[in-house]
Amino acid sequence: MQIWIARDYAKCSGCRRCEVACSMYHEGKIWPEASRIRVFMLIPTVEIPHLCAQCDDAPCIANCPAGALTVNKETGAIVVDKEACTACGSCIEACPGRVPTIHPTEKYALICDLCGGDPQCVKVCQEGGYNALWITKSPYKSPSYKLYAKQPKDIVKDLAHRFYKDVAEELI
Amino acid sequence: MVKGYAGKFLEVDLTSGRLKDIRMDEETLRRCVGGRALAAEILWERLGDRWEEIDPLGEENILLVLTGPLTGYFPGMRICVSGKSPLTNGMVGSTVAGEFALELKCVGYDGVIVLGRSDKPVYIYIDDSGAEIRDAKHIWGKDAKQTVRILNKEVIEGLEKKRSRERMWREPGILYIGPAGENLVRIAAVLQKWTHACGYGGYGAVMGSKNLKAIVAKGTGPVPEAHDMNKVKEIIDKVTAACLEDDSMRRWGTGAGGYEVGVSTSSEPIRNWQEEWHDERSFGVDHFERRLWVKRYWGDYGCPTTCLKVSAILDGPFKGAITDNPDYELQAYLGTNLGIFEPEGNVYVAAKCDDLGLCGIQGGNVLGFTGELYQRGILTKEDIGFELRWGDAKAFAQLTEMIAKRKGIGDVLAEGTYRAALKIKEMKGIDVTKYAVCEKGEAIGAHGIRSGLDYPPIIAYACSVQGGDHTSVAGLAPARAPSELMWGFADSAVICAFNLKEEQYELAWEMLRAITGWNITVEEWNTTLGPRMLTIQRIMLLLGGPDLFWNPKTDDDNPPRFYEPLPSGPRAGCTINREEVTAEKRKYYESLGWDEYGVPKPETLKKLGLEKLESALERLKERIT
Numbered sequence: 140m141q142i143w144i145a146r147d148y149a150k151c152s153g154c155r156r157c158e159v160a161c162s163m164y165h166e167g168k169i170w171p172e173a174s175r176i177r178v179f180m181l182i183p184t185v186e187i188p189h190l191c192a193q194c195d196d197a198p199c200i201a202n203c204p205a206g207a208l209t210v211n212k213e214t215g216a217i218v219v220d221k222e223a224c225t226a227c228g229s230c231i232e233a234c235p236g237r238v239p240t241i242h243p244t245e246k247y248a249l250i251c252d253l254c255g256g257d258p259q260c261v262k263v264c265q266e267g268g269y270n271a272l273w274i275t276k277s278p279y280k281s282p283s284y285k286l287y288a289k290q291p292k293d294i295v296k297d298l299a300h301r302f303y304k305d306v307a308e309e310l311i
Numbered sequence: 312m313v314k315g316y317a318g319k320f321l322e323v324d325l326t327s328g329r330l331k332d333i334r335m336d337e338e339t340l341r342r343c344v345g346g347r348a349l350a351a352e353i354l355w356e357r358l359g360d361r362w363e364e365i366d367p368l369g370e371e372n373i374l375l376v377l378t379g380p381l382t383g384y385f386p387g388m389r390i391c392v393s394g395k396s397p398l399t400n401g402m403v404g405s406t407v408a409g410e411f412a413l414e415l416k417c418v419g420y421d422g423v424i425v426l427g428r429s430d431k432p433v434y435i436y437i438d439d440s441g442a443e444i445r446d447a448k449h450i451w452g453k454d455a456k457q458t459v460r461i462l463n464k465e466v467i468e469g470l471e472k473k474r475s476r477e478r479m480w481r482e483p484g485i486l487y488i489g490p491a492g493e494n495l496v497r498i499a500a501v502l503q504k505w506t507h508a509c510g511y512g513g514y515g516a517v518m519g520s521k522n523l524k525a526i527v528a529k530g531t532g533p534v535p536e537a538h539d540m541n542k543v544k545e546i547i548d549k550v551t552a553a554c555l556e557d558d559s560m561r562r563w564g565t566g567a568g569g570y571e572v573g574v575s576t577s578s579e580p581i582r583n584w585q586e587e588w589h590d591e592r593s594f595g596v597d598h599f600e601r602r603l604w605v606k607r608y609w610g611d612y613g614c615p616t617t618c619l620k621v622s623a624i625l626d627g628p629f630k631g632a633i634t635d636n637p638d639y640e641l642q643a644y645l646g647t648n649l650g651i652f653e654p655e656g657n658v659y660v661a662a663k664c665d666d667l668g669l670c671g672i673q674g675g676n677v678l679g680f681t682g683e684l685y686q687r688g689i690l691t692k693e694d695i696g697f698e699l700r701w702g703d704a705k706a707f708a709q710l711t712e713m714i715a716k717r718k719g720i721g722d723v724l725a726e727g728t729y730r731a732a733l734k735i736k737e738m739k740g741i742d743v744t745k746y747a748v749c750e751k752g753e754a755i756g757a758h759g760i761r762s763g764l765d766y767p768p769i770i771a772y773a774c775s776v777q778g779g780d781h782t783s784v785a786g787l788a789p790a791r792a793p794s795e796l797m798w799g800f801a802d803s804a805v806i807c808a809f810n811l812k813e814e815q816y817e818l819a820w821e822m823l824r825a826i827t828g829w830n831i832t833v834e835e836w837n838t839t840l841g842p843r844m845l846t847i848q849r850i851m852l853l854l855g856g857p858d859l860f861w862n863p864k865t866d867d868d869n870p871p872r873f874y875e876p877l878p879s880g881p882r883a884g885c886t887i888n889r890e891e892v893t894a895e896k897r898k899y900y901e902s903l904g905w906d907e908y909g910v911p912k913p914e915t916l917k918k919l920g921l922e923k924l925e926s927a928l929e930r931l932k933e934r935i936t
Contacts, residue, residue, distance in 0.1 A: 152608035152617040159547075159613050162533070167540060169383060169613075170533035171417060172478070179481045180410075181463060183504040184606055184621045184633075228476035240478035243531040266555065267615060269608060290479065302605045303633065304625045310456060 141215035141277040143284055144251070144258055146188055148298055151271040153178060153186035157260035164259045172243050175251040176260045179291035182310055185298045188271060190260070191217055191238050191251040192287035199250070202233035207248070215277070216253040224248050236288035313337045314538040315380035315826035316345075317419045321442055323435055325521055326370065326427030330442050333424070341829055345379030345421070346391035347404025347802035348844035353424070354402055355847050358395065359927065363856035367397035367513075368495055368520040370428040376486060376526060377422035378412045379805030380826050383534035384543055385819055386550050387614045387807030388412050390486065390503075396512040397497045398673070398727055398753040399778040400859055401852030403512030404802040407486075408611045409503030412805065414484030417530025429522040434462075434487075437528040438470070447524040454666040455489050455505050456633075462487070462527055470529065480529075487525035488515045489668020491715040495519050496725040498673035498714075498754075502665075506635045507611075510670020511753065511780045513727070538828035546822045550815050554615040560809065561608070563596045564618035568639030569646055569657075570595045577882040578759035580648040582686075582701055583679035584748045584872050587759045588880025591652040599636070599654045609635060616810060622658045629655050629704070632662035637671075640781075643757035644675025649682060650701025663708045667715035674714065676754030677728045678707050681720075683746050689739055695720050728754055730859070745871040749779055751852065751861050756781020761873055762882040769887050770895045773867050774909065776848035782808060787899055796841040800833075803844065842903050843919040846911045849903075850927050853910065853935070862935060863908040867896060910935060 158174040166173050176190040193215050200208045200217065207223035208230065210216070224247035230239045231248075239248045251258075264272040299307035312318045319332045335349075343349035357373060358365050365371050375393040382388050390412040396403045415423070418437050425435070432451040433444050450458050463482045470480040484503070491499035492515030499515025500508035518524075537543045554560075559567055573579040573589040581589055600607075603622040610617030624632040637645065637657060645664065646657035660678075664671045684690040685699040692698050696719055699706050713721025723738075724731045732747040748755055750772040758765045758781050760772075771784035775795060783798045797816065801808040804823060811819055820833050855861050869887060876886040897907055904915030910931060916924050 152606075152610050154608075154610040154614050154617050155612045156551075156615060163544060166533070168533040168536070171413065171612075172531040173533065177481060181467075181482055183459060183506075184609060231476070231478065237479040241476070243477075266551075267608075267617070291481070302621075303623055306623070306625060306631050306633070309631075310460065 141280070142253060142256060143193055143215065143275050143280055144190065144253070144261060145273050145275045145284070146287060147271055148187050148294060149301065150269050151178065151186040151188050152267065152269050153180060154267065156263040156267065157188060157272065160259035160263045164254055172240070173249065175249050177240070179295070181291055181295050182299055185295050185302065187291040187294050187298070189236065189238060189291055192236065192285050193217060194285040194288055195282070198233040198235070199230035199239060202229045204229055214253045214256045217250045218252060219248050219250055221247040234288060237290055238288060313340055314828050315535055316340060317416055317421045317535045319420060320422045320424055321420050321437065322424045322426065323442070323444065324426045325429040325433065325444070325523065328444055330444070341827070341831065342840060343844070344800070344803040344823070344840070346377045346406070346805035347393065347799055348840065349377055349803065350375045350391060350393035350404055351402055351844050351847040354393070354395065355851070355924070359924070362395070362851055362854040363930070365395050366857055367395040367400065368516055372517055372520070374425040374514065374517050374521060374523070375422065376425070377805065378416055379803055381804035381806045381819060381822060382412045383416050383613070384537065384547065384826060385804065385806040385810070385822055386547060386554060387616065387810040388612055389805050389807055390415070391802055391805050392501045392509050392514045393512065394514060394517050396514070397516050398513040399751045399852060400855035401751070401776065402848055403777045403780065405501070405509040405512040405514055406802055406805060407501060407503055407507050407509035408807060409484065409507045410612050411484030411486045411503050411526070411528060413534070413612050414528040414530050416534050417532045418528050419530065419532060423526055425521060425523060428520065432522050432524055434523065434525040434527060436466070437526070439531055450524055451493060452490060455502055455668060456666060458487050458489070458525065459485060459505060462525060466527060466529060483527050483529035485525055485527050488518045489666065489715070491667050491669040492516055492519040493524070494715065494717050494725070496669065496715060496717065497727045497730065498670050498677065498725070499668055500670040502668055505633070506665045508665065508670060510673050511777060513673070515668055515670070537826040539825045542825035543822060546818050546825065550810060550818055551615045553813070553815055554810055557616065560616055560618050563600070564620055564636050565639035566599060566620065566636040566642060567596045569642030572639065572643065572758070572765070573647060576764040577762035577877060577880045578765035579643050580679065580748070580757050580759065582650050583648060583683040583746060584759065585683065586879050587762060587877055588882065589647060589652070594642070594646065594652045594654070603654055603658055614807070614810070618809065622654070624655055624658055627655070629659040632659045634658055634662040634665050637661040640757050641671040641675070644672050644679070648675050648679040648757070649707050651704055652702070656702070656704030659704050660708050660711065663711045667711065669711060669715050672756060673727055673754045674711060676748060677714065677724045677731060678710060680728045680732070680746055680748070681710065681724060684735065684743060689741055689743060690720070690735070727752060748870045748872050750775065750870065751778040751866060752859060753778030753780070755779035755870065759873070760869070761877050761885050761887060763885060764882065768895065769869070769892050770899055773869050773892065774896055774899050776845055776852055785899055787895070787902060795845055796837050799841050799844055800836055839919060843921060845903060846915065846919055846921060847924065849905065849909065849911060850924055850931070853931055854927060860934065863910065864935070867909055868892070908935065
């Protein structure tokens with residue numbers, strides 16, 4: 140069954156244990172910039188976990204000149220073919236949230252693969268009781284899920300206003 | 312390469328503008344672990360010969376910013392800031408939480424060593440293409456929130472311009488000072504994020520004296536490789552499970568203390584420590600939680616406890632005040648110690664200290680001291696410029712501004728409580744040092760010792776090599792808190808001591824072995840490595856200077872106030888017995904191989920491999936006879 144990772148940014152503690160879990164699972168190391176989920180802290184206290192939203196129209200796939208991206212039928216994750224990927228960065232440009240990154244030392248793109256259906260980031264977030272991330276399953280996917288694919292610099296304004304009302308203007 | 316370490320330190324000479332990488336041999340790293348113990352080693356190596364002459368705010372002082380091998384691995388990361396302290400004139404290992412340490416390690420450095428003084432405001436910028444000194448004219452004078460805002464934008468824009476094809480860039484780690492540090496206020500802190508501060512030692516002023524506004528790092532590498540990653544992961548899971556069990560710490564952080572320490576242990580500073588007991592339910596953490604928290608859990612990288620909470624006041628006379636929790640120390644020092652027993656006023660003064668880059672503990676101590684002088688009519692409305700009544704948050708916040716900007720009486724108070732007391736004594740001809748609740752020039756943390764119910768023993772502060780530091784209290788229990796050895800390890804591994812409770816302390820040692828591959832034990836730390844660090848720090852403290860020198864015969868003592876009986880609460884009448892203090896002191900010194908006055912013995916230096924410090928004993932002998 141396909142799954143999606145839903146998020147409530149206002150509940151993120153900024154502990155970034157999701158990043159620790161992700162990079163340990165995929166890289167065997169603690170490696171913030173090799174994590175497929177990255178928490179943006181453009182304004183302290185306003186933390187935004189950022190990862191692939193698995194858009195229906197997946198502009199990253201359409202824009203990949205190497206044909207390195209496909210959708211995993213089982214989980215719904217966007218899968219990167221490491222051999223085919225040229226690390227050109229076209230997927231980053233095509234993504235409305237600029238979510239993908241290029242691996243810091245290898246020559247391929249990093250996109251959330253849902254850990255094969257059992258996302259480690261969600262586990263630790265739930266374990267901490269924050270509920271900033273949770274799993275939602277088909278057939279309940281809303282078309283609005285792709286709104287997660289936004290740049291943190293745009294999201295941060297909404298949240299800062301919610302936290303700090305008009306005081307937010309001086310902080311952004 | 313030594314496992315767990317990036318393998319190099321960045322040395323920046325701000326006088327010449329020269330930057331270089333330096334390396335430490337494995338033997339030194341193993342002996343010191345990192346952070347505080349390594350700082351003691353480096354400082355003695357470079358400044359020990361002329362320690363007494365080195366002006367902490369002069370060009371010769373060295374600012375050390377060091378991680379440890381557990382930083383980034385053990386849940387709860389910090390960075391250790393050190394140098395010759397403008398408060399104690401010794402060396403304090405002062406740690407602050409935040410992601411700067413992570414970014415520094417991910418960019419490939421274990422620490423930064425800053426020498427000299429720039430002739431104009433600068434900041435040091437480090438990313439994986441190198442390090443450079445950048446102009447800081449545009450952020451000089453900016454408060455905490457504006458400094459972070461401008462630097463975040465500037466660094467992200469720079470990286471986007473050059474390297475946008477790699478990734479969308481996010482914020483760097485920023486270690487910085489506020490206006491207080493720039494103005495060489497001795498009680499200025501070094502900060503991260505908006506509110507994270509290390510104030511013990513007064514290193515904000517040291518950065519200011521070097522014209523250094525900030526050190527900024529953005530790395531893309533991994534945390535340095537560990538010897539046995541499977542074991543490390545296993546330990547992280549165990550520590551995490553234990554942290555998640557601590558319900559009170561997770562829900563309220565240390566902020567439950569503002570009520571608890573007063574009501575249950577009678578050890579909370581109230582109106583400059585004139586009392587230590589209160590039962591003001593209005594100051595309960597539940598009020599903070601319901602009325603002011605906009606964020607229930609806030610933590611730094613990898614921490615499962617997330618003990619911080621964010622308070623914000625969005626309307627009314629205190630509008631715009633944003634701070635974390637406040638934690639216990641700031642609830643006490645910027646609340647009860649100023650006669651403030653309601654959340655809004657406390658958050659207002661705490662946010663003021665954060666924004667100006669003033670240490671909340673040192674700041675609250677000197678504010679309370681001034682409050683008492685006003686109460687006693689020693690300082691008047693004319694001296695201060697306005698009335699300073701207990702509980703008046705607006706007035707105390709105004710005085711905070713004057714301290715950070717060295718305006719009016721603030722210029723005197725900016726020297727910290729003890730030095731201010733000496734100046735006021737001269738000004739007024741009244742001995743006000745008896746109202747200064749300090750230890751060797753440094754304000755005492757908000758945990759009193761008179762009731763006998765709180766954790767610090769009666770020699771906690773009198774014998775600490777870090778002065779009034781409540782996170783480095785002296786005590787005879789060798790392995791666990793309260794002991795300088797335990798805290799010295801946390802400050803050297805550079806991790807958060809709050810995640811080190813109970814069995815987690817042993818787990819931290821297990822992790823040190825798993826990361827480095829060394830056969831290093833807590834026993835070796837307690838008998839050799841830890842005492843070595845304390846002995847170097849002790850000698851630096853006793854050498855002191857150049858403005859003040861400590862005589863252990865008279866200065867290894869509690870502040871006078873602690874010998875006054877507690878006036879109120881269930882422990883009313885309790886005080887400290889001088890004979891007991893003397894007896895405990897002797898036992899403590901003996902346990903470390905120091906003589907009856909706490910001067911390390913020559914044979915102890917030999918045993919600890921510190922023969923190079925023997926000349927210092929000669930210098931001390933001339934003064935302490």
